[in-house]
Amino acid sequence: AQSVTQLDSHVSVSEGTPVLLRCNYSSSYSPSLFWYVQHPNKGLQLLLKYTSAATLVKGINGFEAEFKKSETSFHLTKPSAHMSDAAEYFCVVSDGSSNTGKLIFGQGTTLQVKP
Amino acid sequence: ETGVTQTPRHLVMGMTNKKSLKCEQHLGHNAMYWYKQSAKKPLELMFVYSLEERVENNSVPSRFSPECPNSSHLFLHLHTLQPEDSALYLCASSQDMGGYPGNTIYFGEGSWLTVV
Numbered sequence: 392a393q394s395v396t397q398l399d400s401h402v403s404v405s406e407g408t409p410v411l412l413r414c415n416y417s418s419s420y421s422p423s424l425f426w427y428v429q430h431p432n433k434g435l436q437l438l439l440k441y442t443s444a445a446t447l448v449k450g451i452n453g454f455e456a457e458f459k460k461s462e463t464s465f466h467l468t469k470p471s472a473h474m475s476d477a478a479e480y481f482c483v484v485s486d487g488s489s490n491t492g493k494l495i496f497g498q499g500t501t502l503q504v505k506p
Numbered sequence: 507e508t509g510v511t512q513t514p515r516h517l518v519m520g521m522t523n524k525k526s527l528k529c530e531q532h533l534g535h536n537a538m539y540w541y542k543q544s545a546k547k548p549l550e551l552m553f554v555y556s557l558e559e560r561v562e563n564n565s566v567p568s569r570f571s572p573e574c575p576n577s578s579h580l581f582l583h584l585h586t587l588q589p590e591d592s593a594l595y596l597c598a599s600s601q602d603m604g605g606y607p608g609n610t611i612y613f614g615e616g617s618w619l620t621v622v
Contacts, residue, residue, distance in 0.1 A: 425610070434512075434596055434615035442608045481549075485609070493562075494611060496549045 393418045395484045397497035405505050410454075410469040412500045414482030417463065423485035424465045425494075426456055430478045438480075441465060452476070477504045509533040510614035512597050518620045519587065527582040527617045529597030537603045538580040539611065540572060543594040555580060556603045587621045594618055 398413040416422060423442050427435040439450025446458045452475075456467045465482060482497040510531045519525045531538065540552040554562035555574040569591075571583040580597055597614040 423608070427613070432618075434510075435598075435613040437610060437612065440608075440610055493551060493554075494549075498548055 393420075393422070393484050393495045395482050395495050395497040397480075397482050397500050399500050400498065401501045401503065403503040403505060404472045406474055407471050410467070410472045410476065410502065412467040412480050412482075412502065414465045414467065414497060415463055416465060416482070416484045418484060424456075424458060425483040425485070426450065426454070426465075426467050427481045427483060428478050429481065429499075435481065438467070472502075472504045474504050474506065477502055510597055510599055510612055512595075512614035512617050514617060515615065516618045516620075518622060519584065520622055521587060521589070523587075524583070524585045526584065527595055527597075527619070529580040529582075529614060531578055531580075531597075531599040531612075531614075533599060533612065535599040535601050535612075536577055537600045538574060538577075539598040539600075540580065540582055541596040541598060541613075543596055543616070545593075549596070553582075554603065561603065584619070587619075589621050592620045 394417040396415045404410055421443055425440045426438040428438050429435050438454050439448045439456055441448050441458045449455045454467055454469045456465055458465050480500045480502055484495045513528045517525060536557050538555045542550045542552055551564050552566045553572045558574045558577055569586050573581040594616045596616045598611045600609050600611045
């Protein structure tokens with residue numbers, strides 16, 4: 392069975408400092424992994440995705456994530472936080488065993504950015 | 507702008523009302539989805555449609571009734587809902603079904619539903 396765990400429910404950083412949002416997954420298949428962001432009162436926006444090509448994935452707004460199979464991790468990072476990065480972030484694994492493309496969502500991490 | 511549009515963005519309805527949520531995608535995708543997002547809970551997949559045919563129904567109560575008249579449109583018909591059904595309902599689409607690499611799901615901005 393597939394699962395995904397976001398290790399922090401809430402992360403607080405100062406503007407201009409690095410961001411690290413942690414995600415671990417469990418999968419019996421070669422997973423597809425995604426990070427989505429949800430700003431207040433908005434839908435989910437795709438930040439980046441890993442689909443078995445390069446292990447370091449670059450996304451929008453300066454975010455990137457590294458797929459580490461040995462650690463079953465897919466942590467999201469950004470070198471310098473901006474106030475506009477404050478949002479909810481979801482780590483997601485696609486159930487490769489399912490023919491319906493079912494997504495398994497983590498519980499979400501709220502990123503707070505302080506001035 | 508993801509190419510997936512949902513209306514209305516906000517809806518307040520009584521428990522005896524009948525209302526519908528609408529979703530439209532102009533991405534040429536063949537698969538469409540309804541998700542429910544409640545406070546403090548992970549997103550829940552409700553329904554999956556592929557080429558206008560329902561292929562998954564995740565034990566959703568019958569007071570939620572989906573309809574997919576064509577590959578670009580998806581509706582969620584609501585009838586005699588309960589207050590605990592208040593949530594954000596997200597529509598999404600992808601090129602096809604299937605968890606193969608690269609099959610990315612794109613979400614709309616959601617419809618906030620409040621049942622009073």
